[in-house]
Amino acid sequence: MRGDPTTEPGRPDGRTEPPRSLRRVRLGAGGPLCDVRLEGGRVHGIRSHGGPLRGWEPSVDLDGRTLLPGLWDAHVHAVQWAxxxxxxxxxxxxxxxxxxxxxxxxxxxxxxxxxxxxxxxxxxxxxxxxxxxxxxxxxxxxxxxxxxxxxxxxxxxxxxxxxxxxxxxxxxxxxxxxxxxxxxxxATADTATSDEWVAQACAAAARRGVTGIIDFEYADNVTDWTRRMAAAYVPLRVAAAVYPEYLDAAVARGLATGSPVPVAARGDGPGGLLEAGPLKLFTDGSLNTRTALCHEPYPGLPGDDPEAHGIALLTPEELRALMRRAAEHGVEPAVHAIGDRANGIALDAFAAVGCRGRVEHGQLLRPEDVPRFAALGVTVGVQPSHAVDDRDVADRHWRGRTHRAFAYADLLAAGARLEFGSDAPVAALDPWVTLANAVARTDDDRPPWHPEQRLSVADALTASARGRGTVATGDRADLVVVDVDPLTADDATLRAMPVHGTMVAGEWTHLAD
Structure with missing residues (x-):
């Protein structure tokens, strides 16, 4: 597409007609030169570049750029970010x-x-x-x-x-x-204003290669995103998280995590972009606010202070009861846990309930808890930008423990599934900044913070694409085309990665001039 995807002529809503094939693309970071055929919103075929075009038109020649799986931000507060x-x-x-x-x-x-x-x-x-x-x-x-x-x-x-x-x-x-x-x-804007702000934020995300988000906004997200998608085209897939006060309504509608949420058809874009997300639960607070629940007290607070170790927002019994209720109906829990004590409580609850799900943040971990994520089948939703943004406050308030903070390499080595997010607006909704912070463990002139926890570019890309390491036949055609192979990019280029195009279900949501 030439220009903004919301104004390009050629479709009822102004979007460019989607191609049938992408020609002369590098298939994945460091991959071979290929042609990729698209059909029905999926990758229909892949071949070495140079075959006949019959049956592959209309096509777009991407001039040797790199084709990657579409990127997700697995932790967003959409209205707060907007x-x-x-x-x-x-x-x-x-x-x-x-x-x-x-x-x-x-x-x-x-x-x-x-x-x-x-x-x-x-x-x-x-x-x-x-x-x-x-x-x-x-x-x-x-x-x-x-x-x-x-x-x-x-x-x-x-x-x-x-x-x-x-x-x-x-x-x-x-x-x-x-x-x-x-x-x-x-500080809540009216619905029309808020929806317009969110639409603008989604368009900006698409320009950075984002094809989907998990929205953890503190709201009735299923209802809000149903309204937004019924009113206007949204250039992203959205998994709408559910909060406890809306769980009964989700269960009554038969919504399980990952199940599609019906949206009134508009006839101007792909359907099926909205799905029910996980049930969001909180065990503790945050590091900067000194409410993350830890085994050791925060400096300067006496051990008998009721908040010396942080704050427990749910008791273990309350947490297990909510998780069990959700799991019985196919709704996977996503448990916010930042301090090491909170993470232990969350993992104990997953073991007791016997369900799969997510731990959001997982910032400070006891060594014995690291292998439990993989053993229990619990995904860790992490935010690499927090590791660089919070290094100084962690050095002060988690002194002597930071070798087990933001321990992404240890988690990956133990077999855990990592999914990257920004926690926007806590950090910018830009997957390339997120990815670069996981690789570099610094975003300024200082040396990497705990460089033993750095990830490779390849592993960071996989965590940015919800486990998709490359593009394969049968995949959803949620794709991103970049001008520079991430494996050869230096840190500055990786952070500012020039995104040539973004696709959702085989349709351009962004295409550079």
Whole structure:
């Protein structure tokens, strides 16, 4: 396609007519020069380049570019990612006072009384603590809500606390479920606006080679994505995660993990792009918020402090009961676990229930737990960008334990299935940045952090494509064409990988000029 896939002429919705074959492509990273035939949304045939074109037209000549399986982001918060692209950026600020100064400068350009929403602060290394008084001095009577980079905390001023009926709160820093509730109540756009933002974010993802996401937005995702896909073409496959409050509705509809969700036909693109995802459950919080549940206490907190080791968001008994209820109906659990104690609890629950599923994050692990993922058939949804973004806060709060943090090479060597995601907006929804961080274990001038946990480019590509290592006959024609073979790319090129084209079900969702 020449130009934006949403404006190209040739289809009722403006998309380019799909080709029947892709000619002169390298089949996988480091692969041979081939022609690939597409039919019915799948890879119908593969041959060495140079055969007759009869029956293979219309075709597109890709001039020796590399053809890869379509990339997935296996952990996204779609609405939060779409909204964060429009919020005051607080990433990299060194202190609470610096964040308050940023609020002061941004507030001057807003309409009087409008809510100021910021995103991306990381207070785990700050020398001062977030406090409502700092924001009051910066913004006065204007309500301010700042969302932490990990989505597990929000910082509010007195005016925003008043909107929540929480004027008695001492600091204005809310964590975990209180933080999620505050964000939902104060910073949620109307449905039409939110859907438009999500559509723009999906188009941007397609331009980076993304063909599918698992959406863990804190919402009724099945309903929301059914509405979006019925209203307009979405250039991605979506696995819509289910939260406990929506589990009964999913079960009543007969939706199991991986089952297609019916969407009213539009006649302007491939169907079957929406499926039911896993049941999302939380065992603990996050590292930066110091709520990840660990065996050892956080530095500076006495061992008898009730939150010295983090926070348990579900008891082991509650976790097993929810997992068992879901598994009985074919809904696989996806259990958020970051601290080593939380991961042990999650694995114990999988062993007790006897079901397959996922652990999301798996950031800090005891050595004895590493082989259990493969033994139990539990996929580990990991976010390699967290390993580089959180290295300093991990060195402080998990001191002496970081050799078993973000242990991707150890997990892979033990036979675990890894699937890469971004946790967007916690990190950018760009699979090439994610992949490069898994390979390099650094994204600045410092040496790799725990280089023994680096992955090869080939293994990182497989984890980025939900286990697909190459393109094979019979596969879904969810494909990405890149200008540079990833096996020969240096770090900078890998991060900024030029994506020539992206396909879902054999149709272009992006094609460069």
């Amino acid at each position: 909204a964060a692209r429009r919020r005051l950026d607080l990433a990299g600020l060194p202190s609470a006072r610096a964040a308050a100064d940023a609020v002061r400068g941004h507030a001057a350009g807003l309409e009087p009384g409008a809510l100021l929403v910021g995103y991306g602060f990381r207070d785990g290394l700050w020398p001062d603590a977030p406090h409502r008084d700092l924001l009051d001095a910066a913004a006065g009577a204007r309500p301010v809500l700042l969302v932490s980079a990990d989505l597990h905390a929000v910082w509010l001023n007195s005016a925003a606390l008043a909107l929540l009926g929480r004027t008695d709160h001492a600091t204005g820093l809310l964590r975990e479920t209180e933080a999620l509730a505050a964000t939902e109540r104060l």
